[in-house]
Amino acid sequence: YSAVAEDGGPNVRSAKIKLVKKYPWIINIYDPCHNLSLFMKDIGKLFKEMLSIVSGIANYFGKSNYGTHHLDTERKKENIAQGIKSHSETRFSSSYYQVLSVSSCMNAIKRCVQSGTLKFDTAATKKLLPYLQDNATHWNFMGKMTGFIHLLSAAANRLLTLEGQNTNCADVFYVWVCIAYNLEQVLGNPSLDLSALRKPVFAAYNNRFNQMMTESSHHIFLLAYYLHPCTCIYTLKFQAHLFIQV
Numbered sequence: 534y535s536a537v538a539e540d541g542g543p544n545v546r547s548a549k550i551k552l553v554k555k556y557p558w559i560i561n562i563y564d565p566c567h568n569l570s571l572f573m574k575d576i577g578k579l580f581k582e583m584l585s586i587v588s589g590i591a592n593y594f595g596k597s598n599y600g601t602h603h604l605d606t607e608r609k610k611e612n613i614a615q616g617i618k619s620h621s622e623t624r625f626s627s628s629y630y631q632v633l634s635v636s637s638c639m640n641a642i643k644r645c646v647q648s649g650t651l652k653f654d655t656a657a658t659k660k661l662l663p664y665l666q667d668n669a670t671h672w673n674f675m676g677k678m679t680g681f682i683h684l685l686s687a688a689a690n691r692l693l694t695l696e697g698q699n700t701n702c703a704d705v706f707y708v709w710v711c712i713a714y715n716l717e718q719v720l721g722n723p724s725l726d727l728s729a730l731r732k733p734v735f736a737a738y739n740n741r742f743n744q745m746m747t748e749s750s751h752h753i754f755l756l757a758y759y760l761h762p763c764t765c766i767y768t769l770k771f772q773a774h775l776f777i778q779v
Contacts, residue, residue, distance in 0.1 A: 535559065536559060536561075537559055539563075560750045560751070563745045566692060566696055572688060573626055573685055575737035576684055579730055579733055587631060587635050590642070603650045607642075607644050629685045636678045636679070639675065643666070676726070679725065680719075680730075686715070691708040691712060701757060703757040706758035716735065
């Protein structure tokens with residue numbers, strides 16, 4: 534073996550350290566997909582109340598064939614391709630896709646409620662009703678979902694890149710650079726009103742990024758990015774451009 538890639542759990546971390554110590558030619562690589570998933574979970578902790586309501590709405594439709602049938606009927610009128618996504622604890626970025634699905638289906642859900650087709654009047658579901666009607670609670674809820682989606686869209690999309698069969702260590706570093714750029718754009722957008730989350734979001738980003746870099750051998754992700762042919766060519770062209778300007 535030339536490398537070992539696993540997550541950062543205490544038992545796994547200890548095993549990797551012992552393995553690399555015994556066989557020093559083996560490269561220790563922190564699992565980038567698991568690490569990115571942990572970052573997304575860190576961001577989710579900033580939206581606990583919103584995620585709880587989203588989960589409640591998804592559970593309602595997940596347990597009601599009647600509700601799902603009428604929601605599907607309304608979705609077809611608006612050409613909404615997909616319904617409510619269930620949450621899977623074993624799937625990376627599942628919370629993001631669940632929030633995205635509830636947000637996309639919200640108009641269809643509201644029409645079902647307004648027409649009286651669906652009634653959220655049981656002890657378990659009536660707490661959800663204010664979030665499905667046109668009022669301040671609903672629009673605040675929609676704003677939080679929009680902010681959550683914008684914050685995690687880059688991470689969720691880049692996670693698909695990292696899960697590819699041809700992904701290399703240089704791609705991992707580039708993915709994190711792209712996520713940082715997206716976070717800067719989203720947190721600086723006044724229409725999203727997320728400036729209060731700037732400090733905890735970047736604290737979570739820095740923590741997971743540093744974990745990935747320090748728990749891998751030889752700063753492997755940065756080294757691979759620096760040595761990647763495309764990066765080298767761009768660097769040479771940039772240096773040549775500066776030389777010509779001078």
